[in-house]
Every structure is written in structure tokens, then in C-alpha cells.
Amino acid sequence: MTKDGKVAVGIIGFGGIARGAHLTSGYRKLPDWCEVVAAADILPERCAQASGQFGIPETYATHTELLARDDIDAVSVCTGNYAHAPITIDALRAGKHVLCEKPMAMNAEECKAMIAAQKETGKKLQIGFNMRYSPGAQSLKRAVEAGEFGEIYHAAARAIRRRRVPSQGVFINKKLNGGGPLIDIGVHITDMTLWLMGHPKPVATVGSAVCKMGKTPGLVAEWGAWDTEAYTVEDFASAYVRFEDGRTMTLLASFLANIDEEHFDTQLFGTGAGAFFDANAGKYKLYREEFGTLTDTTTGWLPSVASTHGKEIEMFLKAIREDMTIDEVGAATGEQALMVTQIMDAIYKSSETGGEVAIS
Numbered sequence: 143m144t145k146d147g148k149v150a151v152g153i154i155g156f157g158g159i160a161r162g163a164h165l166t167s168g169y170r171k172l173p174d175w176c177e178v179v180a181a182a183d184i185l186p187e188r189c190a191q192a193s194g195q196f197g198i199p200e201t202y203a204t205h206t207e208l209l210a211r212d213d214i215d216a217v218s219v220c221t222g223n224y225a226h227a228p229i230t231i232d233a234l235r236a237g238k239h240v241l242c243e244k245p246m247a248m249n250a251e252e253c254k255a256m257i258a259a260q261k262e263t264g265k266k267l268q269i270g271f272n273m274r275y276s277p278g279a280q281s282l283k284r285a286v287e288a289g290e291f292g293e294i295y296h297a298a299a300r301a302i303r304r305r306r307v308p309s310q311g312v313f314i315n316k317k318l319n320g321g322g323p324l325i326d327i328g329v330h331i332t333d334m335t336l337w338l339m340g341h342p343k344p345v346a347t348v349g350s351a352v353c354k355m356g357k358t359p360g361l362v363a364e365w366g367a368w369d370t371e372a373y374t375v376e377d378f379a380s381a382y383v384r385f386e387d388g389r390t391m392t393l394l395a396s397f398l399a400n401i402d403e404e405h406f407d408t409q410l411f412g413t414g415a416g417a418f419f420d421a422n423a424g425k426y427k428l429y430r431e432e433f434g435t436l437t438d439t440t441t442g443w444l445p446s447v448a449s450t451h452g453k454e455i456e457m458f459l460k461a462i463r464e465d466m467t468i469d470e471v472g473a474a475t476g477e478q479a480l481m482v483t484q485i486m487d488a489i490y491k492s493s494e495t496g497g498e499v500a501i502s
């Protein structure tokens with residue numbers, strides 16, 4: 143804690159999401175609750191930026207130096223995916239609460255080790271699935287909880303981009319990122335869908351993850367040219383998921399595809415009603431039968447939330463300050479994020495084997 147009783151926070155990995163979301167849209171918007179006292183990054187220029195442009199008092203070249211500080215209560219882990227699990231485990235064992243960016247880790251085995259460290263230490267572990275916190279998503283969740291849908295027996299989720307390949311960072315490097323659009327953006331819409339369905343346990347998946355255009359030089363690049371020779375991840379994936387209770391889900395994810403435009407959405411098929419949620423717009427439509435006809439209801443006014451990342455950090459701090467569990471504040475838990483990664487693992491495996499993969 144700081145001298146004036148605020149949560150003392152460290153940020154590990156000072157790249158785009160740390161600067162634009164965790165620091166400026168999150169912690170710095172809650173100056174009465176917390177103070178970012180340190181940052182760590184393996185790149186000296188990122189440390190210089192943290193202390194210079196962003197005025198963070200102390201910076202470190204390694205996460206272990208930051209974690210050695212007794213006064214730090216909580217950390218955001220904002221490194222590339224390959225470092226999420228080892229740093230989160232170190233941080234929990236150093237007695238820090240952890241908000242780890244999505245995806246939780248490179249694979250389910252790493253996620254399980256993170257959950258074990260959380261249980262062993264009793265510290266809080268939240269995963270950065272921020273899309274849940276948009277007012278539209280929250281409103282739709284309330285409709286689900288009110289029983290509007292009856293049984294949601296199927297969902298169709300999409301996180302598909304037309305020509306948006308991340309050209310910076312490690313996002314096209316299989317070894318460092320764990321995969322491509324599935325693990326980068328497919329995880330967001332999968333978390334959203336599982337959350338709306340009430341987290342049914344996934345038991346089997348058949349899927350395919352392919353690279354059809356990522357290695358082709360000279361394609362139109364909405365986010366700038368990427369290194370096609372270094373491109374080692376899938377550019378398109380499709381999957382069919384079965385849950386323990388017999389319900390099902392389909393998923394599409396792409397960085398590149400010949401489609402009209404980007405779609406981040408999920409469609410719920412319920413016995414009492416259906417819904418289409420456009421996660422980018424934060425709006426939904428409900429499809430019902432009422433008054434002897436078929437009706438469509440569209441969201442009108444929605445409360446505005448400056449940033450879903452800001453909301454995510456508010457929930458993390460609330461859990462710490464009020465000693466509530468991550469589940470109690472309504473944020474994404476390690477156990478929930480593990481289910482997402484189990485589905486991703488099974489899709490990659492099914493793509494290799496050509497068959498259905500069981501999830502245990």
C-alpha cells in the first residue's frame with residue numbers, strides 16, 4: 143500500500159495495452175484508489191518512456207526486481223503471451239494480486255499452473271477479457287439472467303477481420319504468441335459467448351486453423367505491411383464446440399479473409415428468444431415471438447462507459463479494496479479463462495489430427 147492507503151500497482155510489460163489501456167484508461171482514472179508506482183520492461187526504451195513521458199517513479203529491466211518490492215500490492219501483466227504464465231506465477235508467489243492480459247496463457251497446462259499458484263497463495267487473479275464490460279454486453283447478460291432466452295442451446299461467434307494483421311509485436315509468431323487470430327481475438331468473442339451462456343463446460347471440439355494468405359507478399363494491409371516470411375500462425379480458423387450439457391457453439395476467427403468488413407459478434411439461439419450481439423458496436427437485437435407475431439427489439443440508449451479496459455481495472459481494484467473474489471465483482475476468473483484456452487488448444491490439435499478432440 144502507498145503511505146496514504148492506496149493500492150500500490152506495478153505494470154509488467156510497458157507496450158501498447160499497458161500504456162493505452164491499463165495506465166491511462168484504468169489506474170490513472172482512479173487516483174483515489176491506487177497509484178502506479180513502478181513499471182518493468184525488458185526494452186530500455188520502454189522503461190525510459192514509462193519514467194519520462196508517463197512519469198512512473200521507478201522502472202526495472204526485469205519483472206523480478208519489481209516483484210521484490212514489498213510495498214507493491216498488485217500488478218498488471220501486459221507482456222506478450224509467452225510470458226503471461228511465468229510472470230503471473232512469480233507475481234502471485236511474491237504476494238501480489240494479478241490482472242493478466244488475455245489470452246490467459248499459451249496453453250491450458252500453463253493456465254492450470256497459474257490457477258494452482260492463485261489457490262496456493264490466496265491472491266486474486268483476473269484475466270483481461272474486457273469486452274464483457276460494455277454496457278450492451280452487460281444489458282444482454284441481464285436479459286439472459288432474467289430468463290428471457292429460455293435455454294440457449296447454441297451460439298455462433300465470430301471475430302473475423304478482412305485485412306487486419308498486427309504488424310507490430312509478436313502477434314504473427316507462433317512460438318511467442320501461441321497462435322494467430324484464434325488466440326488473439328477468437329478468445330475475446332469466445333469468452334463473451336461462454337459468459338453469456340453461463341460457462342457450460344466444453345467437452346469436445348472439431349476445428350481447423352489454416353494459413354491461406356498470411357505468407358503472401360504484397361496484399362493490402364489495413365494496419366501496415368507485416369513480415370510475410372516471419373508469419374507462422376494461422377490466418378483463419380473455424381470450429382464446432384460441444385458442451386457437457388449438450389449445448390453447442392461455432393467459432394470463426396481471422397486476420398485475413400475475403401469478407402465485407404470486420405465482424406466481432408455472437409448470436410444466441412434460445413428457446414424463448416434469440417439475440418445478435420455486435421460486440422464492436424456494443425449493441426444487440428432480440429428476436430422474439432410475442433403478441434402473435436415475430437418481433438425484433440434493438441437497443442436504444444445505453445449508458446456510456448469511457449473504456450471497457452477502465453471498467454476491468456475498476457473491478458480488479460474493487461476486488462482488492464473490498465476483499466471480494468474476482469467472480470463476485472463479475473470479472474473474468476482464471477477458471478473461466480482456462481475454458482477458453484482449452485477450446486483453443488483443442489482447435490489447434492483437431493486441425494493437426496483431423497478429428498474431434500476431447501477436452502477434460
Ligand SMILES: NC(=O)c1ccc[n+]([C@@H]2O[C@H](COP(=O)([O-])OP(=O)(O)OC[C@H]3O[C@@H](n4cnc5c(N)ncnc54)[C@H](O)[C@@H]3O)[C@@H](O)[C@H]2O)c1
Nearest residue numbers: 155156157158159183184185220221222223225243244311
Ligand atoms: N484486452 C485487449 O483488448 C488487448 C489488446 C491488445 C493486446 N492485448 C494483450 O496484451 C499483451 C501485450 O500486447 P501489446 O499490444 O501491449 O504488445 P506490445 O508488444 O506492445 O507490448 C508488450 C511489452 O512487453 C514487454 N515484455 C516482453 N517480455 C517481457 C518480460 N519478460 N518482462 C517485461 N516486459 C516484457 C515487451 O518488451 C513490450 O514492451 C498481449 O498478451 C496481448 O494479447 C490485449
